[in-house]
Amino acid sequence: xxxxxxxxxxxxxxxxxxxxxxxxxxxxxxxxxxxxxxxxxxxxxxxxxxxxxxxxxxxxxxxxxxxxxxxxxxxxxxxxxxxxxxxxxxxxxxxxxxxxxxxxxxxxxxxxxxxxxxxxxxxxxxxxxxxxxxxxxxxxxxxxxxxxxxxxxxxxxxxxxxxxxxxxxxxxxxxxxxxxxxxxxxx
Amino acid sequence: xxxxxxxxxxxxxxxxxxxxxxxxxxxxxxxxxxxxxxxxxxxxxxxxxxxxxxxxxxxxxxxxxxxxxxxxxxxxxxxxxxxxxxxxxxxxxxxxxxxxxxxxxxxxxxxxxxxxxxxxxxxxxxxxxxxxxxxxxxxxxxxxxxxxxxxxxxxxxxxxxxxxxxxxxxxxxxxxxxxxxxxxxxxxxxxxxxxxxxxxxxxxxxxxxxxxxxxxxxxxxxxxxxxxxxxxxxxxxxxxxxxxxxxxxxxxxxxxxxxxxxxxxxxxxxxxxxxxxxxxxxxxxxxxxxxxxxxxxxxxxxxxxxxxxxxxxxxxxxxxxxxxxxxxxxxxxxxxxxxxxxxxxxxxxxxxxxxxxxxxxxxxxxxxxxxx
Numbered sequence: 001x002x003x004x005x006x007x008x009x010x011x012x013x014x015x016x017x018x019x020x021x022x023x024x025x026x027x028x029x030x031x032x033x034x035x036x037x038x039x040x041x042x043x044x045x046x047x048x049x050x051x052x053x054x055x056x057x058x059x060x061x062x063x064x065x066x067x068x069x070x071x072x073x074x075x076x077x078x079x080x081x082x083x084x085x086x087x088x089x090x091x092x093x094x095x096x097x098x099x100x101x102x103x104x105x106x107x108x109x110x111x112x113x114x115x116x117x118x119x120x121x122x123x124x125x126x127x128x129x130x131x132x133x134x135x136x137x138x139x140x141x142x143x144x145x146x147x148x149x150x151x152x153x154x155x156x157x158x159x160x161x162x163x164x165x166x167x168x169x170x171x172x173x174x175x176x177x178x179x180x181x182x183x184x185x186x187x
Numbered sequence: 188x189x190x191x192x193x194x195x196x197x198x199x200x201x202x203x204x205x206x207x208x209x210x211x212x213x214x215x216x217x218x219x220x221x222x223x224x225x226x227x228x229x230x231x232x233x234x235x236x237x238x239x240x241x242x243x244x245x246x247x248x249x250x251x252x253x254x255x256x257x258x259x260x261x262x263x264x265x266x267x268x269x270x271x272x273x274x275x276x277x278x279x280x281x282x283x284x285x286x287x288x289x290x291x292x293x294x295x296x297x298x299x300x301x302x303x304x305x306x307x308x309x310x311x312x313x314x315x316x317x318x319x320x321x322x323x324x325x326x327x328x329x330x331x332x333x334x335x336x337x338x339x340x341x342x343x344x345x346x347x348x349x350x351x352x353x354x355x356x357x358x359x360x361x362x363x364x365x366x367x368x369x370x371x372x373x374x375x376x377x378x379x380x381x382x383x384x385x386x387x388x389x390x391x392x393x394x395x396x397x398x399x400x401x402x403x404x405x406x407x408x409x410x411x412x413x414x415x416x417x418x419x420x421x422x423x424x425x426x427x428x429x430x431x432x433x434x435x436x437x438x439x440x441x442x443x444x445x446x447x448x449x450x451x452x453x454x455x456x457x458x459x460x461x462x463x464x465x466x467x468x469x470x471x472x473x474x475x476x477x478x479x480x481x482x483x484x485x486x487x488x489x490x491x492x493x494x495x496x497x498x499x500x501x502x503x504x505x506x507x508x509x510x511x512x513x514x515x516x517x518x519x520x521x522x523x524x525x526x527x528x529x530x531x532x533x534x535x536x537x538x539x540x541x542x543x544x545x546x547x548x549x550x551x552x553x554x555x556x557x558x559x
Contacts, residue, residue, distance in 0.1 A: 060427055061493055086421075087408035088495070089521035091506045104506065106493055106521070110405050110419060116427035118493055141408025144529050152242075167235035167558055177243055184243055 037117060038062040041082060048081075049074055055122065063104075063120040068132040071123045075105070075138040083111035084119050090145035092153035096180040099127045101155055105135065105142065125155065134160040152178040201228060206543065208236050216554040218535070218547070227543065230535035232528055238558040245518035250276050250485050253518070255346045260522070261556045262343050263306050266292075266299040267498035268522070268556075269348040274429055275494035275507045276350035279487050286473040288352035289431040291338070294365075294468045295347050296430075296496070297461040298335050301372075302328055303499035304454040304461075307551050311451050312383060314544040315392045320383050327375060334368055337361040350485065352478030362469050369466045376459060384452055393448040397534040397546035400445060407529045411501020412551050416453045417445035423497040430496075435467045447542075450549040457499075484513050498523055500551045524550075524557035 038057035045052050045064055052074060055063040066074050078084050084107040093102040104122040109115055125132050134157040135142050146157045147166045154176035157163065165172060175182040200223050207217040217233040241260060245253050257272055258265035270292060277284060284292075305328035312320025332342050338357050339345035347354050383389055399409065404417040414421045422439040424432045440456030442449040489511040495504035501523030508517035527550050534546050 056491065063491070086405050087526075088502065089504055089506070089519065089526065091517070091519035091521075093508055093517045106504070106506065108421075108502075110421070115421065118495075120493060139408070140406045141526075141529055144525070148525075165235070167238040169235070177240060182243075184240070184247065187247060 035059050035062075037114075041117070041119065044082060045074065045077065048077055055120075060116050061118050061120065063122060065102075065122040065124065068123050068125055071121065072133050072135070072138065075121060075135055078107060078119055078121060079138055082109075082119070083114065084109045084117075085139070086110050087139045087141040087145070088118060090142055090149055092149045092155060092178065094127075094153060094178065094180045095124075096127070100124045101127050101130045101153055103132060103149060103155060105139075107139070130155040131158055132156070133158050136160060152176055154179065200224070205233075208233075214554045215558075216552075218531070218543070220535075220543075222540065225539050227535050227538050227540065230532050232531050234528065234554060234557050236558070237555045241559040242518050242520060245515055245520075247514065249513040250350055250487055250515065251481070251483055253515070254349050255344070257520070258344050258346065259555075260520075260559050261498075261553065263553065264299050264303040264499045264556075265344045265346075266295045266348050267303075267496065268503055268520075269346070270296055270430070270498075271494045271496040271503045271505045272507075273348050273350045274496065275492045275505045276485070276487060278492050278494060279490050279507065279509055280350070280481075280485065282351055282479055282481075284352055284430075284479070285476045286431065287356075287475045288477045290468045290472050291353045291357060291477060292348050292430045293432065293435070294357070294465055295335065295338060295345065295353070297464045297468075298331055298338075300461045300499040301458050302331050302335065304458050305331065307454055307499075307548070308379075308383075308451065311545065311548055314548050315389055315447075317383060317386070317389060320379070323379070323382075327372070330368055330372075334361065334365055337364060349478070351481045352476070354478070356477045357472070362472065365469050366466060369462050369469075372462055373459075376455060376462075379455060384455065390448065393451065393545060394444075394446060396447045396542050397538065397549060398444070398446045399530060399534060401443075403530075403533060404445070407533060408526050409501075409530050410526045411498070411523045412450055412453045412457065413501070413527050413530060413549075415440060416442050416449035418443040421502070423495055423502055427495075432464075434471075435464045437463050447545045447549040450551070454551070486513070487511070487515075495521070500524060500553065500556070501526060520559055522556045522559065524552050524554070525559075527552060528557055 035057040041062050042054045052064050052066045055065055086108040088106040088108045091104045102122055102124050104120050107119045146160055149155055150157055150163045151165045151168045202222050204220045204222055205217055206220055208215055215236040219231040219233055220227055221229040258269050261268045305324045309321040309324035336342050338361055339347040399417045401418040404414045404419045420439055420441045425439050437460040440453055442453055487509045489509050491508050493506050495502050504521035506519035507515055510516040
């Protein structure tokens with residue numbers, strides 16, 4: 001009997017009626033999902049590079065952090081072995097209280113089945129001498145994103161083909177504007 | 188076009204010319220060109236003429252005050268740049284968005300997609316020498332702006348999608364108007380196909396021009412219509428369905444030619460899917476509240492979130508770092524124009540000068556959005 005009735009009953013979660021009067025029950029809060037895939041990716045990265053730190057895991061996100069000395073190796077592993085070949089964006093963060101700057105690469109994937117997943121690869125560097133290696137050789141698409149991070153945070157990407165100003169005026173001679181100790185005019 | 192009489196030392200034939208920033212087609216944007224006769228040898232984009240420091244402004248304002256100024260960079264696509272911001276703040280605050288608000292977010296987002304693509308097609312018609320398309324698209328675009336005005340009350344910058352839901356409910360008469368508009372627009376798009384996309388002149392002008400391969404689209408991080416025209420089926424709505432997108436039936440249009448024609452045609456196919464989604468959402472709009480009461484200064488717990496959605500031009504993303512204070516510690520806006528900018532020097536190689544405008548505009552590049 002059950003397989004006769006099954007096709008006629010509508011799927012419970014979707015409102016099928018045209019009239020909007022049908023009261024849909026408020027969706028139950030989703031159960032706390034275990035980030036299975038994030039855990040699997042994190043395990044692969046940490047087994048290859050034991051010093052890589054896992055910052056947080058969510059259902060479709062994973063953030064790992066490493067040092068500027070190791071980031072190129074980890075990046076090649078994340079792109080080649082794990083298949084995260086499509087750069088989404090690059091961001092800098094100024095942790096002024098800890099005297100550190102952070103660079104985060106957000107990496108998407110064109111590999112079937114993991115297009116929804118983003119790996120955030122981060123590195124911390126001292127605020128006084130922020131020199132990190134460029135990742136242009138690993139992902140060609142990071143070139144302008146790194147250029148933007150360079151002008152906005154004053155981070156020097158060693159080996160970058162062109163670090164001239166992209167969005168800021170060429171004659172900008174103040175602190176990099178997204179650093180926390182730069183105060184906007186009028187503030 | 189301003190002419191710099193500067194010659195490269197190694198080759199007398201090469202002349203450097205700068206296209207823009209006063210060029211009417213380029214907008215607030217300059218392309219440095221190195222020309223050999225009629226051919227482009229090398230091109231380098233020069234952005235930043237409309238940089239406004241949106242990310243720095245975001246650090247000075249609280250999560251509610253950030254709503255109106257964040258949509259200023261993308262006035263054509265203003266709902267789609269707010270949706271990932273709202274999703275990110277909702278995720279940090281663990282907000283449960285009511286079903287009706289999720290549907291209204293989808294309706295507004297897809298309406299904005301049509302408004303943006305109509306503008307794109309209008310200017311693309313102009314650059315390809317087809318003056319009928321600009322008049323048709325600009326005229327028909329107004330009907331969609333009227334529809335958006337009935338929902339949100341504004342015509343360009345809506346500030347409609349906010350953390351916690353949407354600002355106000357849809358008036359009941361707007362649902363009928365919207366359904367009629369969808370039916371009419373479906374027929375109208377058939378006429379666009381006949382007059383523009385099946386036009387032999389348009390084919391001759393755009394087929395095989397500015398070809399981007401699928402490998403290059405992946406390597407250079409292309410997104411949105413540019414990636415989908417090159418056979419890379421990226422669509423955040425399908426990949427990670429947000430805001431109840433998995434309730435609707437729609438397809439991700441993908442073409443494989445990767446040329447100017449494909450990038451224009453993908454926009455039309457996108458609009459067909461958008462109409463489908465709007466019609467389904469209007470018909471099945473669930474009852475209930477449309478926003479949560481968050482207060483004027485919402486308390487956002489400390490944490491980090493990377494939220495992304497599919498805007499009209501491609502993947503819109505936000506990286507929000509909260510330290511528990513009323514203002515974001517860091518607000519990174521990842522906009523599709525900035526992601527696609529790296530493709531421009533790749534495409535502008537060994538092309539005729541006359542092909543620069545359609546290639547440039549085919550990237551669906553919006554200088555204000557890229558500069559932020």
